[in-house]
Amino acid sequence: MTPLKTDSSAPATTSRSRARRGEGDKLREDIIDAVEKLLLETGDESAVSMRAIAKAVGVTPPAIYMHFDDKDSMIQAICDRRFREMNEVLREARDSTEDPLEGLRRMGAAYVRFGTENPEPYRLLMMTKHTHEDYKVTPGVEPTEGDVAFSLLVEQVTRCIEAGVFKETDPLEASLIVWSCVHGLTALMITTPENYGWPDDITKRACDVMMKGLTL
Amino acid sequence: MTPLKTDSSAPATTSRSRARRGEGDKLREDIIDAVEKLLLETGDESAVSMRAIAKAVGVTPPAIYMHFDDKDSMIQAICDRRFREMNEVLREARDSTEDPLEGLRRMGAAYVRFGTENPEPYRLLMMTKHTHEDYKVTPGVEPTEGDVAFSLLVEQVTRCIEAGVFKETDPLEASLIVWSCVHGLTALMITTPENYGWPDDITKRACDVMMKGLTL
């Protein structure tokens, strides 16, 4: 808990040439990249400060405010991008097979892989309390990327029910159970120490158990 | 992200009379109580500062250092106490029935209830990255309360296997799966917004699904 000493007067790690006129948005993307890199390195959202970001990008702190209103909305922008990536991964997993159950299994595996390979973004997305409605599908409101993610899951679970492979339960409830399972796995793998010794096939085993439980 | 204004020159909320000689340890307990209360109110570990704790207890910040080396070890002390409480709850659930499977089910329900009723302590215990070995049973090393918690689970799962109600799998692997399931549920319920609308019986349903999956 001792404050870490960083020499803030040191030159920026990357020296950055000013963007040409009309190309100011380049910095925006660079900032998002830098934040994700810092999240990975430090492993803590609160350790990523505006000053650290600016330094990593090779720019002074006020420059960030040309592209984001404040720190919160910057973090929000990063969440959005990550959710989009995750949704793409989930769709790929789903579309890689015709079998609904196998599709769900692959989605589960892809989910856990995405989370464990991007621990800090995952933490931000899924393990930090959000005040806004990130996950819930609220009718009549423009769905966020978080909504889309959950919809993908509900769709696939519905497919499994309709195919007669899952018991005819409430698809939403079944989806929550599936989500809990893969989230629990991901969250624990991220949180436990490096040498905790999770078995290699734990994801597959967990998914098997859960799906067997949902089967007719 | 604007810094919150707290008038630190304001008088302490509780005015505290100095402990009598030899009774200095009272403050230690009061500090732990105050921290847990603050955790509940603010919902964020980093929002609980030494100054805020001191103010809540009715004491000046340096007084805390008479009882704890630093902030980290204070947080650690709180984790220990919480783990002890949780383990007690788990043991009660286990001992409330003879049936191994029903015992495990009740342990699962008790776990989720403990977590959702103590969201911030749970967050601290289970959703924050720990550098030290909190959960793993390491042979030859004094087990922490976190170790004990996991042992209780492994024991009960083993009982279910020996009773022939679970498939004969690796008890440790099966325990990890059970843990993932209840943790996932707890963590998501803590993290999603108030109005997310989790079904009342979701814990029971999830436990049923998972146990059915582990059954012969």
Next chain:
DNA sequence: TGTACATCAGTGAACGCGCGTTCACTGATGTAC
């Protein structure tokens, strides 16, 4: 029973730090004439 004294449970002020954010500015770049 009275009193000097060591001890204990704190206090008060200060330290240096990093933080998010603001504001007045600068200097290169493209453009209108």
Next chain:
DNA sequence: TGTACATCAGTGAACGCGCGTTCACTGATGTAC
């Protein structure tokens, strides 16, 4: 083709803040004689 000028992409310095922690101290409390 040359030049004045508006605009854009930033800079540099500073703001007030809360943080964890240290250090010299104080004053009540129990105890030895």
